[in-house]
Amino acid sequence: KITKDKNGIDLVTLQNPIGFSVQVSLHGGQVLSWKNERGEELLFRSSKANCKPPAAVRGGIPICFPQFGNRGSLEQHGFARNKIWEIDNNPPMLNHNNCNGNSFIDLLLKPSEEDMKIWPHSFEFRLRVLLTSDGALKLISRIRNIGSKAFSFSIAYHTYFSVSDISEVRIEGLETLDYLDNLHHKERFTEQGDTLTFESEVDRVYISSPHIIGVFDHGKKRTFLIRKEGLPDAVVWNPWEKKAKTITDMGDEEYRQTICVDGAAVEKSITLKPGEEWTGRLELSVLPSI
Template identity: 75%
Template sequence: MNHSAAAGDQRAAVEIMKDKNGIDQAVLRNTRGASVQVSWHGGQVLSWKTDRGEELLFTSSKAIFKPPTAVRGGIPICFPQFGNRGLLEQHGFARNKIWVIDDNPLPLQPNDSNDKAYIDLLLKPSEEDLKVWPHSFEFRLRVSLAADGNLTMVSRIRNISCKPFSFSFAYHTYFSVSDISEVRVEGLETLDYLDNLCQRERFTEQGDALTFESEVDRIYLSSSDLIAVFDHEKKRTFLIRKEGLPDVVVWNPWEKKSKSMVDFGDEEYKQMLCVDGAAIEKPITLKPGEEWTGRLELSVMPSI
């Protein structure tokens, strides 16, 4: 089953195992000892650790790890919609499905070194999915961990039906932070955003950096491809680089909403922040045979 790692590569490792519910998952390790855990349930990254074993993603202590519930934390994939509309479940069905190993993955790039560990997963619609969203597609996902500890996710969605379809998409990334009131986000200055707390009314960001003192649920539009999340207390900065993903979702449920969520601790909003690379405002439309690629690269660095 380790055929998804580079052939003969002993340095970067991919280990496949089952969780307590019998669902396959992979642990990717690079040469320095950093790791990423990916579940076939939702193609979801559940953990991303530094070479010192420090967890960089938030997962709720009350998260439910049993399908068909999506796991509260890590990086759920929202497809074919973000939000709650029509017959589709909130944030679409991709995060609740069991994916499979992709036997026809992307070729490696010439600059990919043997120090990279990666896994390729595939999602195709079931008959049940086609009843609520009648479009045939192939969704290929590569999750990779580089020698420098960076986590990259590349999604390729191909239309294999005979008519066009449109979708929205997000990598719903839960970052682990020391204290939400000590965090700031840069790279969103002067952008317009849709505020989900005000019926998606459109506003313009006035601040130099985004800081948090109450519930936030916004979709920033047409952002640059680099966003930074500064955690002052932990003296570390997350860098979010993205391609094919024009929008950025920023979400923290704060106190009142946290208490209404069964799979989220009442005080856990203090230790997390979602900042998503996304394509929401202008849905992606694919003609038959067309393919879309959305790429997210996450890195972490010490900050002063």
């Protein structure tokens, strides 16, 4: 189903037979909503979110491409999240996911002349957003170099999970890993704790993280499982009180209602030679906590 938001941008809604739904905007190819069978929102969106392009909506899953953060000369998190994507009506074959009860949409981003001036590389970024019959949300990215010289990029699916309260959240799967700490000049540290809990601002890139990461929310008695392929790193971000106050499109207390955990390729950029294609897959599922 396609509707328009108040700025005239297409929003695509996917539904599955058991009542889950996903909403994705052509602005940024950004997933804005993922709801369970009871209609409960699983992704955070700020009450102060600015939905007017080019700024990305504060919440959902903005895609950071071709740069993560300020690790390069481009604007923060690259330009893909600020662009209007198109619906790809004739995507090249993808063998998976055509099972009964799955619902999906294919989106496409190609650089404009303006993009080529700041990042002179010809690419096609294909994004399949898929809601499975059991309610999992899959994001499959395929990036192809259609130019005549190699290029390198970073990518992150900047996922804002909705949580009861940040004090009730723990993350499993990142114990003992090395991380780059954005709060300490991107220096490298090693995680010491058993599980990750939150008491202050966190802004880290965990390097070579496992394929599955668990985000446990004791308050809502809910567990998110993040499965990723082709995305070696995991970004964890919560701005906490002081930084949240400086973010104009986020309420002062809203940092308590979200945790960002991104499947990402940041530490080592990905290089594509002419004609080469890269695929990265993220799968989010939700379970009641045991």
